[in-house]
Amino acid sequence: MDLLEYQGKQLFAKHGVPVPEGRPASTVVEAVEAAEELGYPVVIKAQVQIGGRGKAGGIKLATGREEAQQHADAILGMDIRGFTVHEVWVEQASEIDEEYYAAIVFDRSAKQPMAMLSRMGGMDVEAVAEEDPEAMRMLHVDPLLGFQPFHGRRLAFEAGIAADVIRPVGAMLAKLYDVFVAEDATLVEVNPLAKVGDGRVLCLDAKITLDENASFRHPDHEALVDQSAVDPLEQAAKAKNLNYVKLDGEVGIIGNGAGLVMSTLDVVAYAGERHGGVKPANFLDIGGGASAQVMANGLEIVLSDPAVRSVFVNVFGGITACDAVANGIVQAFELLASRDEHVDVPLVVRLDGNNAELGRKILSDAGLPGLEQVDTMDGAARRAAELAAS
Numbered sequence: 001m002d003l004l005e006y007q008g009k010q011l012f013a014k015h016g017v018p019v020p021e022g023r024p025a026s027t028v029v030e031a032v033e034a035a036e037e038l039g040y041p042v043v044i045k046a047q048v049q050i051g052g053r054g055k056a057g058g059i060k061l062a063t064g065r066e067e068a069q070q071h072a073d074a075i076l077g078m079d080i081r082g083f084t085v086h087e088v089w090v091e092q093a094s095e096i097d098e099e100y101y102a103a104i105v106f107d108r109s110a111k112q113p114m115a116m117l118s119r120m121g122g123m124d125v126e127a128v129a130e131e132d133p134e135a136m137r138m139l140h141v142d143p144l145l146g147f148q149p150f151h152g153r154r155l156a157f158e159a160g161i162a163a164d165v166i167r168p169v170g171a172m173l174a175k176l177y178d179v180f181v182a183e184d185a186t187l188v189e190v191n192p193l194a195k196v197g198d199g200r201v202l203c204l205d206a207k208i209t210l211d212e213n214a215s216f217r218h219p220d221h222e223a224l225v226d227q228s229a230v231d232p233l234e235q236a237a238k239a240k241n242l243n244y245v246k247l248d249g250e251v252g253i254i255g256n257g258a259g260l261v262m263s264t265l266d267v268v269a270y271a272g273e274r275h276g277g278v279k280p281a282n283f284l285d286i287g288g289g290a291s292a293q294v295m296a297n298g299l300e301i302v303l304s305d306p307a308v309r310s311v312f313v314n315v316f317g318g319i320t321a322c323d324a325v326a327n328g329i330v331q332a333f334e335l336l337a338s339r340d341e342h343v344d345v346p347l348v349v350r351l352d353g354n355n356a357e358l359g360r361k362i363l364s365d366a367g368l369p370g371l372e373q374v375d376t377m378d379g380a381a382r383r384a385a386e387l388a389a390s
Helices: 005-014 028-038 065-075 125-131 149-158 163-182 212-217 219-224 232-239 258-272 292-303 322-338 356-366 377-389
Strands: 022-025 042-046 059-062 088-092 096-107 112-118 136-140 185-196 201-203 207-210 243-246 251-255 282-285 310-317 347-353 371-373
Touching: 005 022, 005 088, 005 207, 022 028, 028 042, 028 065, 028 088, 042 065, 059 065, 065 088, 096 163, 112 149, 112 163, 136 149, 149 163, 163 185, 163 201, 207 212, 212 219, 232 243, 232 292, 251 258, 251 292, 251 377, 258 282, 258 310, 258 377, 282 292, 292 310, 292 322, 310 322, 310 356, 310 377, 322 347, 322 356, 347 356, 347 377, 356 371
Parallel strands: 251 282, 251 310, 310 347, 347 371
Antiparallel strands: 022 088, 042 059, 042 088, 096 112, 096 185, 112 136, 185 201, 185 207, 243 282
C-alpha cells in the first residue's frame, strides 16, 4: 500500500523522524487556514501517489494569503499524470542548503533490506543515478543485526556528504530504518533529505510503501488507505476476499489460479486484436479451493463493471471441482434475480479437469440465458472477444 506524502510524514513524526510542521487540506479555505496557522512562507504540495509533482506545477511556494489561495485553488482538482489532486499538504517552508536522497528498500534478490544514499537529491534523481552510478551509495543490512551507527556514517562518507553533517545524516538513516522495520514497509524513501539553514537535517518528502501482507499486525494502517485512489469495484472485491484487479477492457475474466488467469488475459488480448482491439476488463482469481459462494461473489463483482460486455469463465478443475464452479454460476444468477437484476451480458464458460462433465451438465440443465460453453481455452477466448465487440 502506497501512502500519500503527508501520511508518510505523519508516520515519520510518530517515530521521531524530524519533518517540517504541516497540515492537510482538501479545500481552498482549509489550505488558507492552515497557511495562516503555520505562518508564511509555506509550501503547498499536491497529494497524489505519483512522482513529478513539481514539474507539473503541483508544488508551490506561498509568501502571503493571496498566493496561498491562488496556489491551492490551482492545485486542487489538478490532473497530474492521470491522478486527480483531492488533497494538498501545507507545510512550513524550509531554507535549503543542500539536498540529498535517502531510502531503505527491501532487496528481494539479496533477501535483505538495503540502505541507499546520494548527495544529489531533488528532481531527476533517477537520471543522476543512471549517469553517475557512483553517486548512489548502497549497503545491505543484516536483518538479524539491524542498522548500526557505523552503517550510516559509512554511507554518508562514501556519498560525499559534507563532514559537518555526516553524523546527522547517518543518524537519520538509522531512524528511517527503524520506521521501515516497525511499520513493515517495503520502501521508505526521502527525496529530498535536506540540510536546512539552521544546520538541521529534515525530511522534506516522504514516500512509503507498506507490506499489506503484514496488515494484521497494524490495524491502524487501514485508516491510511487513500479512498479516492481505490477503485470501487476493487474495494468491493476486497471486502469479499477476492483477488481482483480492474483493467481497461471489455471482457470480464474469472479463473482459478493466478497462472491460469494471467494466461487467460493474454489469449483474450490476442483474440481481441481481431475484433477491434477488445481487451480484458479485469484480473480475478477465485483461488484453488473456491466454493460455489466464492464463484457467485466473483461473477457478481465482474458483472458490476459497466464496461464489461462479455464474461469469460475459464476453470481447470483441480482442488476446485468444475461442478462447484457450475453451481456457483447458477447461484450467482439466482442471487441477481432475487434483487430484480438481470445478467444482460453473455457468458462464455470453459470447464476442464476434475468433474468437468458434471459441471457442463449442471450448466446445460440450468438453461441460463446468454451462457455458452466452449470446450477449448482459445476457442472460448475468441468467442468472448467476438461477443464483446458485437
